Amino acid sequence: MIDELIRTGVARFEYSHIINHGPPSMLAALSTECGGDQGAWWDFHDHYMSQWDFSREGAIAFAASLSLDTEEFRQCLDSEKYLELVEGQHRQAVANGFNRTPTVRINDQGGAIVADALIGQVLALAAELEEEG
Amino acid sequence: MKRAGIWIGALGLVVSAVLIAACGGGDDGEQSAAAQQSAEAQQVEQVEQTEPAQEEARVQVIRDRASLGSPDAPVVIQEYSDFL
Incomplete structure (x- = not known):
């Protein structure tokens, strides 16, 4: 509906x-944003909503299962390309209570x-x- | 003697013409440098104006991909969540 x-x-x-649960939360958020760079934002969103593997290797394996460019995904993840974006959203949410x-x-x-x-x-x-x- | 006077007069005219041309050329050079500086300033100004706009567009693209539905929808549901 x-x-x-x-x-x-x-x-x-x-x-x-x-980000309420530290590094695993952050990794899932960063992975989702990096997946978004290759058109897979919602695939990662749905993936993390339905399972409990929050490891870097798991994220890369999921990117591979979607036939994404895993090297680009790995670089995005390891460089924490979207750290500022995710932290900014978290800060704004907390500031709003x-x-x-x-x-x-x-x-x-x-x-x-x-x-x-x-x-x-x-x-x-x-x-x-x-x-x- | 009269012919010598004519030659001296003609020489004076040529020297004057050269000097005027030289002075005019200097103005052109200054104008050209000023125009170049102005163009560069305009380019910097354009970059300063477009960089925030480009950043804004980039942020919007990132925001849009985490959204579903029309930006014109009357009701906006915002979910603030953690995947864990």
């Missing part, structure tokens, strides 16, 4: 990193974590905005 709301232009989804993960916001207001409740909020807000014109 969320997919439908996004596909039909009702809602947009934006993801920002929070978003310490709990996940934190969901809908048009800068508190959002529900449970999918059904979130969909209800999105639909209600969309209807409200449409009425306002």
Whole structure:
């Protein structure tokens, strides 16, 4: 249903990193951004949401399984190319008081974590905005 | 004697013409240098103006790839999360 709301232009989804569990969290975030350089941001996002291997070797193996350029991926990861980006997103989230993960916001207001409740909020807000014109 | 006077007069004219041309050439040189400096300053100014714009565009590309849906969507769901 969320997919439908996004596909039909009702809602947009934006993801920002929070690093609450040290190096493994950072490695997953950096790997995802490095995967993004080769068009695989969401592959890495879905990968890390569904398994528990947060090692450098695991990230490189996953990049290889997607037929990415593993040398480019390795260089991106080892140079910490996106460290500033990830740390910046984390700092901004903490500065806004978003310490709990996940934190969901809908048009800068508190959002529900449970999918059904979130969909209800999105639909209600969309209807409200449409009425306002 | 009269002919000598004519030659001296003509020589004077030639010298004057050379001097005027030389002075004019100097102005051209200064103008050319000034124009070059101005062009370089404009280039630096353009770089200073475009670098932040390019950086902004780069950041937007990175932000967009972590997003789904239209930038014009009325409702924006933002998730702040850790993969662990």
